[in-house]
Amino acid sequence: MDEGGREYVARNPRRADRTAGSFRINMTTGRRADFATDAAGGDPVSLAAYLFDLSQLDAARRLAAMLGTHER
Template sequence: MSAALFSRVNDAARPCLPAILARWLPDGKREGHEWVARNPRRGDQNPGSFKVNLTTGRWADFATSDRGGDPVSLAAYLFGMRQGDAAAKMASMLGIKCTA
């Protein structure tokens, strides 16, 4: 998976983040420039510590050390897959052709 494809996927995903996050983290809500939700990867009972910046795609769980810098890393984290696989799945979802 090329760095160029990662960039293309992340660039295409950023403007769509509110819709993507509503699908991936449906219990979350927009608070300013962030999507705030429960972390589905742990027994998170209340939203507040898991946040995604809707402009940059940077995300963090402030109750743990889990964090990342873009939508691809968020997909990899949420769905327990490697970043290359997450980028390929997101490329398909966003209509981006993966070329060698």
């Protein structure tokens, strides 16, 4: 977390970052950004799509399955 506790600061899991800082997720708004590549998004589905290299639909399905909220 950053000093104010509003942003989760991490190494980017999609590339070989050596230190944390360029990848951040705002814990209040859900917006995320990779300042080294200009990749950004604004919701959990977008984040999952980015992290798992999926389409938005497949990311939504994966999140629903992880949370146990998918339709049967």
